[in-house]
Amino acid sequence: MEFLFYMGDVFTPINFGLLLLGTIGGLILGATPGLSPTMAVALLIPFTFQLEAAQGLILLGAAYTSTVAGGAVSAILLKIPGAPANIATTLDGHTMAQKGEGAKALQLSFLASAVGGVFGVLLLIFLTPVLAQWALAFGPSHLFWLAILGVTVIGSLDSASVVKGLLSGCIGLWLATIGFDDIMGAQRFIFHPALGGGINIIAALIGLFAIPQVITMFAKGRAGDGAEVIKVQKHPIGGAIKEILRNKRAMGIGTATGSIIGLIPGVGGQIAGLVAYDQSKKFSPDRDKFGTGHPEGVIAAESANNAMVGPSLVPLLTLSIPGSPTAAVLLGGLLIHGIFPGTDLFDNHPDVAWTFINSMLIGQVLMCIFGLYVAGLAAKVAQVPQSVMAAIVLGLAVFGSYSVQSSMGDVYVMASLGVMMYFLERFGFSAAPLVLGLILGPIAEANFIQGSMIANATDGMAPYFLGGGLNILLIAVVIASILYSGYMELRTRRYTSKEEIVA
């Protein structure tokens, strides 16, 4: 119950103000099609430089939580999911809005998000310290394999092509080696002076997530989105609460599914929402009503995608392995404040860790309260033309990456990586494993070198890195995730794409 000791820190004027700002801003950003939670958090990182670590994380955490929930607004009122996590919400949410039940759909969506989100954060609160202690048993070889696991799991599970996903991870791992070698001081792959200090993580994150989206908006040309916001009639909140209580099964399935999926590194909210929707439909006596504007569909999908948020941070805070691309960006936010996740975080910075986690808990409640009021404004923001969004995101990306170290080199790196990523995405590569490779590369290399030294002084490389129960278990998980994804890829196209839903 250590978290209760730090609960008061969330309510200091600055911390609570940042929590409110992150929550309301996140709801609006989340409703904006094209601004994914990952990109929103990446663009916010430069604004946290001058804040204390806990304050910066409160802002980023609140934005993460509420962008996922805010995405439901455009999913329901425009049939455009604000984020991939809201794809399943469009199926019944938009149909409800078309039937004149837009307000009810929004209320159900925010209430379900809050219930799922609170449960997810409670899981984070109770699982993290236990796993963090367990992580103490990890040596360099285990940490090396864990870093590789983080890259391969996201590379294989998060990509449409296993080979291209893994290749993206390799590109990220290679990019992480650019610059001066830590031990020998040797120059590695410095083919431009801007790369002398290596690739700055924050600039890279901004470039890899923001610039491809800007170019995608350019590629759509001058055509408008053609999406019209459906007018929302008033609906009593009491009615929505009763509806939630009537649909405990959908809520339970959504929350449980989201929590479990969140714990698995690499499997994001998009999958959580779709799996919860599918399972809820299977177990519902009204399964025929799904897709026709059935409240159970909205409740299952939204409770799942927010229940996923808390557990997705468990592997990050305990083992330094981000469970999702957004968690990877949050890791970048931690590292710029000199804080390393794992036991160090809970032993040396418990105030930062618990204030951040507690703020996510309070943030879920704020998100529910403000979501209901901000929905109308968010829906208007969601109609902002792509041309305006592209120009705004480009400007923020340039200023944000420059402000990291007041270096034009970072801006060049940001732009180069962003343009490269756009074209790579068009050929089936994915940004998530590349980012994971870039972030986990230094962790993998440091432990590989440290492990090599131990191995050379003891049994040799193969017994050290390939022997022992934990090493074998981690290697088996790496191989299993690749084989499973390969099998699924061969069997069928696994997941419904955003384009298919919108169409």
Added chain:
Amino acid sequence: MSTPSLPRVQHIIGSGIVAAVGVWVAYVSYTQQPAEAFLFPRLISSVFVVLALWTFAKACLGWTKVGNGISVTQFTNLIPGLIIALIYIFWAAKGLGFYTATTIAFFILLSLYDPAPHGALKSWGKRILITAVFMAVMYALFAKLLNVYTPREVLF
């Protein structure tokens, strides 16, 4: 087996560039000294080059199933914006000053891609207003709140 939606040549070029980078990374990793500094890059580049060549071979054989490529329409749409963005980032931001360059680039991009008709005077007024508001917010955030000192050449 689904029909590839993209001309094979695009995939060959794309995966060919990735494969070339992979081969270069592997070559540098195995030839540069001191060898100890390249221990980890050697490990990565070995996997990198195998996967990259595999992807390239699949593209050459027409077996690529993932990735929609870029259509001619998309390409012609994105090129003007991309050129302006690149000029803004790689030259104007430093050459003209951050805020001046951003104002110009923002306004041009807005005008280029805005679905509102170019002939209407009202839409031009709207674009000028949006640009002014955006720049005021950026200045307040970065220059005043975050105290970021940006290159200043022309005006500000």
